[in-house]
Amino acid sequence: MNKTWIHFFNLADYEEEEQWLREKHNDGWKLVKFLPPCFYTFESCTPEDVIYRVDYKNSRQTADYMQMVQDFGWEFFTQCVGWLYFRKPAADVDTEADGELFSDGESRVEMVQRIARTRLIPLTIIFFSCIIPNLMNAINGVMGVYSYIFTDFFGVMFIIYVYMIIYNGIKLTKIRNRYRS
């Protein structure tokens, strides 16, 4: 049986997402696929403690990367806009590092940088080059009789973008500082 949950995680909340997916599996639901921005499709399964990990790749992942991660005991089961989802039963893990994709601070920081570079920076560019100019035009009535609709729309977009940029910017910086040696 399949069931879809709606849960929104910000760009920088991937560690919380991993934890949430682990809890779901403990409750007997394993993730099948994720559809942005917030739709998680699960399949019912035997409850089991399974560790979930995500990696973020800004380029196409190569066959040798997938092979290597699988050699390390990870099951790859879905991907979505750069995020790759892996899982491994906790019973197969004998050291703490065995339950991690990244075993040192440096490689964790690099993942944060990949996310910032290919997701947060484009978001900021769209904000300044599209959201702000359009909002200004709408406020100034340049968009004709329906200007108020555009004002509302770009006003909401403005708030969402400001929130996302500030929240993710601060949180990614925090994660980076935590893992920076």
Next chain:
Amino acid sequence: MDEKIRRIYVPMTESGFYILFCLQTPQHGYGISQQVRKLTGGAVTLGAGTMYGTLSKMEKDGLIAFYNEEEKRKLYQLTGLGREVLELEIKRIERLYKNSKGESIDE
């Protein structure tokens, strides 16, 4: 060895050191992790993401080179530059070890 390589790799991370050390004979990522586990009695475990990232970087910087491919697994081997970096690092570790035992190094 150019200044950039020296700045990035000397001193290097523990993962970096073990990966270079193991690549004195050609191996793939998972083989390296198994060897490191054995060498260190399980004290050092390398994650798949860390392994892949380090191998890609070292290949780009010319410390290791592609050797062969076996069933989608890429095998790498140390290059001349990689050996130079490894030797520098081993000397540094020996110095640390001697100093930690209270010995000083003669000039």
